[in-house]
Amino acid sequence: MKKKGYKLAPVIVILALLAVWELVVRLAGIPLYVLPAPSDTISAFAEEFPVLLGHAGITVMEALAGMAISFVIGILMGILIDALPTFKRCVYPILVVTQTVPTIVLAPIFIIYLGFGYAPKILTVVLMCFFPIVVSFSDGLGQMDQGYLNLVKAYGGSRLQVYRLVKIPSAMISLLSGLKVSATYSISGAVVGEWIASQSGLGYYLIRAKNGFMLDRVFACVLMIIVLSLLMNGLVKLFGWAVLPMERRAKAGKQEEKIPLD
Numbered sequence: 001m002k003k004k005g006y007k008l009a010p011v012i013v014i015l016a017l018l019a020v021w022e023l024v025v026r027l028a029g030i031p032l033y034v035l036p037a038p039s040d041t042i043s044a045f046a047e048e049f050p051v052l053l054g055h056a057g058i059t060v061m062e063a064l065a066g067m068a069i070s071f072v073i074g075i076l077m078g079i080l081i082d083a084l085p086t087f088k089r090c091v092y093p094i095l096v097v098t099q100t101v102p103t104i105v106l107a108p109i110f111i112i113y114l115g116f117g118y119a120p121k122i123l124t125v126v127l128m129c130f131f132p133i134v135v136s137f138s139d140g141l142g143q144m145d146q147g148y149l150n151l152v153k154a155y156g157g158s159r160l161q162v163y164r165l166v167k168i169p170s171a172m173i174s175l176l177s178g179l180k181v182s183a184t185y186s187i188s189g190a191v192v193g194e195w196i197a198s199q200s201g202l203g204y205y206l207i208r209a210k211n212g213f214m215l216d217r218v219f220a221c222v223l224m225i226i227v228l229s230l231l232m233n234g235l236v237k238l239f240g241w242a243v244l245p246m247e248r249r250a251k252a253g254k255q256e257e258k259i260p261l262d
Contacts, residue, residue, distance in 0.1 A: 044220040058201040063232065067125065082167070107196045111196055121198070124189050129182035130182070132181040137178060144171070188225070
């Protein structure tokens with residue numbers, strides 16, 4: 001019962017906040033163009049759903065492409081950082097610097113050099129998503145139990161076999177943690193790229209609704225972005241369920257569902 005109550009707590013808090021929001025807007029008579037009530041947002045979401053769905057398809061395509069590229073970069077760089085200490089000393093500070101520059105500043109630069117197509121939007125997603133994957137995966141590789149490594153080496157295992165048989169499988173839980181963070185960021189990254197210059201996608205819809213002072217549609221678009229981000233996170237969980245052995249899957253689940261004793 002305690003575990004069930006712990007899971008329901010966020011839902012109860014969100015519903016309470018929405019109820020207060022609805023009540024304040026109705027009692028204060030706040031105009032729609034200033035702050036729409038949750039009921040107005042839901043109504044606009046239902047009314048605009050076909051249009052939002054069309055734009056969402058473009059945004060999701062950009063997010064998936066960016067995530068795929070980020071995954072490949074994260075795997076390669078994570079292995080290089082773990083295998084080559086000199087490479088880590090040279091490259092890791094540069095990776096950190098890439099995260100200090102706001103993406104909204106870099107997006108216009110990408111458009112100048114890459115044009116107005118999908119490329120700058122996908123690159124924006126990559127810039128936001130690859131860092132959590134690299135860091136979590138390289139950390140997972142570095143935390144491997146030395147006893148397992150010694151065992152493989154004692155049987156004459158090569159460096160490639162050490163990574164293939166021991167290090168990479170043991171780092172999968174860490175990799176999935178980074179993928180979950182990146183998946184949540186991926187939709188936002190695509191939307192940021194679409195803000196700057198696009199003719200489709202949720203970012204384009206958001207700017208158009210904002211310029212028309214249609215705040216209910218702006219909030220409806222934000223709701224769609226939230227739903228898509230949660231679905232991307234769920235997709236990564238499904239991927240983890242498929243690739244992890246049963247015992248590691250149970251371990252990952254326990255790490256996510258730790259409940260305070262108090």
